[in-house]
Amino acid sequence: MGRSPCCEKAHTNKGAWTKEEDQRLIAYIKAHGEGCWRSLPKAAGLLRCGKSCRLRWMNYLRPDLKRGNFTDDDDEVIIKLHALLGNKWSLIAGQLPGRTDNEIKNYWNTHIKRKLLTRGIDPQTHRPLSAAAALTAGLPSPARPPTVLFARPAPSEDGGHSSGGGSADHAPRCPDLNLDLSVGPPCSPPKTPAAAASTPTSQQQQQQRTTTICLCYHLGVRSGEACSCKSPSPAAAGFRFLRPLEEGQYI
DNA sequence: AAGGTTAGCAACCGCGAATTA
């Protein structure tokens, strides 16, 4: 099936947004709310394509965005989530209120990658760099043998993204790792259509009521992605259930 | 001071997923 272009490229502006364009977009969304990005530019009097408007709003104009530097705690959360999820920037951003996926992606590429490399850790696999790799990267060998922080199967090892990686039959590479990444109170329950459509059985409801949720399910990870859960039902056996955080508890 | 290089960030592009008709 073909794809129509997202917009009439001949009649759209490109490049940096002007203040006037920003104001128009903000005013329109304040008046009408988000959504229907395709028709928004015309309705708002903008010579931009809908994708561009959405991106500008999501990454720059949203009032709830937190501008400014990342803290060391933010860094560690990002590293942990990246170890678990890989390059799922939108999922990672979902755990950092006020941060956008684009911002985190940029921050990862410009800061955290380097930070991990200086620790002697491969930013993609979260495993120690070999001495040779460290040398070719132009980095000094670590003073002490690097510790594996958050190991995820390397793509070359499992043939790509996750098919069962992290399941019970894979012994943990770092047994001391306590990755409690449960989603805290600020986040709402799963809202993906698939999740919403899967009406839980009474047994499932009871299981969810009692104590446990699957982080990956909660984050909206579909089966076959980062989550090792193979079952179509989030409450079915095989999920890694994590205890929800206490009130006020934070990752 | 001028030119070159690097780092950081905003924005674009292409694709797949989800939704709609």
Next chain:
DNA sequence: TTAATTCGCGGTTGCTAACCT
């Protein structure tokens, strides 16, 4: 059921300010 449409994501590019020589 299927094709068309829209949305959202991740990778990449390009601009610019800061830094270096």
